Amino acid sequence: MTGIYIHVPFCEKRCIYCNFYSTTRGKADREAYVQALIHEMELRRTTDCISSIYLGGGTPSQLDAEELAQVFEALHRLFAIDPNAEITFEANPDDIHPDKVRQLVALGVNRVSLGVQSFDDTRLQFLNRRHSAQQAHETVLQLxxxxxxxxSLDLIYGQPGQQLSDWEQEVETALALPVCHLSAYALTYEPATPLHRAWQRGEVQACDEELSLAMFQSLLRLTEAEGFEHYEISNFARPGRRSRHNSAYWQGVPYLGFGPGAHSFDGARRRRQNLPQLRAYQQxxxxxxxxxHTIEVLSDAEHYDEVMMTRLRTAEGIDLACLSQDCGLDYSDYLLRTAIPFLQSGMLKICxxxxxxxRQGIFISDHIMAELIWA
Ligand code: SF4
Known part of the structure; x- marks a missing residue:
């Protein structure tokens, strides 16, 4: 089984916190991109059964009807797609209208991930998002x-000035909608973003770490009360509604990434990254x-670090027998040795x-994983 990721590097405008690869160029560039994308898929096609497809970005919902039809025609022509494949489409709420919804259904899209980020218009404006809270509501109901x-909805917590009660209200609003998956991330100050520059100039104040932790704790409590399972550090799903595509990433399943900036993985040691350069891609x-593109073949230590960090993120954790088979006894011994203080303090467990x-360990997961890496 193999997954396909398609990177659509277009956004109508840039959000102040974002460091994903995308451009605000328009129609002519999208057309040339779609042609290049189809060529790349033809060049790198596989006969493997495709178990999931994920259109991410950027903003896939910026593609118009004709462009979307061309991309899906190529996908069906070139790949053996499992009839039960999960097909996820990332969208911004204000790109979704009745014709688009009808087309997505007709194309076989069966999962939509909406970049909502907040249900507060003031916060949405601060983040430079295009949509309003009302549009987000209506889009969910329409889909x-x-x-x-x-x-699935994406939400961001730990925003400047956001209080715990504000955040709890946001989560409750999301949970009252007919959604079965939430991805929630703490706002980060990525270098070279407008948000980072504003923070450096002292114009915004980052959320206090304790408050951010309290928000994460509330998120766990509120989602659990609604029957969601916390299946990965930042991801919550109703039973049976985990993201199959992302879960496959965390389990080391191979995937092919198409489009500028997209990553691919062969399921073993070989990683490929298409350069994030739209012009060169189109030409x-x-x-x-x-x-x-660049190719990277992971060393034993890099492979261990990757397996440890991706598996440990999940609710199931790392299968220790699989780890020693996959990475060797030296690495599984190393993991168990470095894990001892966290096992003793109740931050990690073996089950x-x-x-x-x-439950306690998840709140300091970054710190623990930093201690468990090999390098
Ligand atoms: S729409 Fe998404 S990809 Fe585009 S700038 Fe905003 S967060 Fe980044």
């Missing part, structure tokens, strides 16, 4: 009414060359052969 019931001479975070 659900059209039969796309596998809906590839597909008769003679692949798109500009049916899996090493995983406890």
């Amino acid at each position: 659900a009414a059209a039969g796309i019931d596998n809906l 590839t001479d597909f008769g003679h060359a692949d798109v500009p 049916r052969g899996h090493l995983r975070f406890t």
Whole structure:
């Protein structure tokens, strides 16, 4: 089984916190991108069964009807897609209208991940998002009414000036909607973003760490009360509604990434990254060359670090027998040795052969993982 990720590097405008690769260029660039994308898929096609497809970005919902039809025609022509494949489409609420919803359903999209981020208009404006809270509400209802019931919302907590009660209200608003998945992230100050510059100039104040932790704790409590399972550090799903595509990433399943900036993984040691350069991508001479990319073959230690960090993020944790098989006894011994202080302090536990975070440990997961890496 293999996943496909398609990076759509277009946004109508840039959000102040974002460091994902995207551009605000328009229609002509999108058309050239779609042609190059199809060429890349033709060049790198596989006969593997495709178990999930994820259109991310950027903003896939910026693609118009014709562009979307071309991308999906190529996907079905070139790949053996499992009839039960999960097909996820990332969208901004203000790009969604009845015609688009009808097209998504017709194209076989069965999961939509909406970049809501907040249900507070003042915060949305601060983040430079395009949509309003009302639009987010209406979009969810519209998609659900059209039969796309596998809906996920992205939310951001720890925003400047945000209080615990504000955040709890946001989560409650999200949970009152017909959604079955939430991805919630603490606001981060990524270098070279407008938010980072504003913070450096002292114009915004980062959320206090204790408050951010309290928000995360509330998130766990509120989602649990609504029957969501906390299946990955930042992800929550109703039973049976985990993201299959992202879960496959965390379990080391191979995936092919298409589009500028997209990553691919062969399921073993080889990683590929398409360079995040739209112009060079569009100008590839597909008769003679692949798109500009780099290849990285992971060393034993890098492979261990990656396996440890991706598996430990999940509720199931790391299967210790699989780890020693995959990375070797030296590495599984190393993990168990470095884990001892966290096992003793109740931050980690071993359960049916899996090493995983406890409820307390999850709150300091970054710190623990930093201690468990090899390098
Ligand atoms: S957060 Fe999403 S919509 Fe905003 S700039 Fe980044 S990729 Fe574009």
